[in-house]
Amino acid sequence: MNSEYSTTVAAGDDDPSMAVIELVADASGIDPLELDPLYNVIDPEVIDSLSSSTGFSSLEFEYAGHTVVVDGTGNEIEISLEPVTIGSDRSSGVSGPSL
Numbered sequence: 001m002n003s004e005y006s007t008t009v010a011a012g013d014d015d016p017s018m019a020v021i022e023l024v025a026d027a028s029g030i031d032p033l034e035l036d037p038l039y040n041v042i043d044p045e046v047i048d049s050l051s052s053s054t055g056f057s058s059l060e061f062e063y064a065g066h067t068v069v070v071d072g073t074g075n076e077i078e079i080s081l082e083p084v085t086i087g088s089d090r091s092s093g094v095s096g097p098s099l
Contacts, residue, residue, distance in 0.1 A: 003069075003080035016070060016077045017044035024064050027081050035064050050077050 005027040009019045017038060025032040038044050041063045050057070050072035058071040067082040 003082060005066075006078065006080035009077050009079070011050070011072065011075050011077055015044070015048050016050055016079065017047040019077075019079055020047060020063070020068055020070065023079055023081060024066055024068065027066060028064060038063065 005023055007019055007023050009016055021032050021035060021038055025035055028035070042059075042061050046059065047070055050059075050070060057073075058069070060067060060069050062068070062084055065084055067084050069080045069082065071078045
């Protein structure tokens, strides 16, 4: 990952959805409890399903002013943040997953 803000979690060890919240809070310089609930944007279980073989292999969504990219690669889940570009052609919310 080339993002200034990224992290990798082992599939099955941590809840990737919690890692997303912690990474976004760190990038925003705020306490995780100050963020809007993640479930207002995406079902956290969808993110956590990346650790199972039946879940999505990657997804992208906007949360708290960041584009969050989550990729399940084998035994690891990589999470990175990209700035949301004002006026970009990206729609808010979840983009199509890849299998």
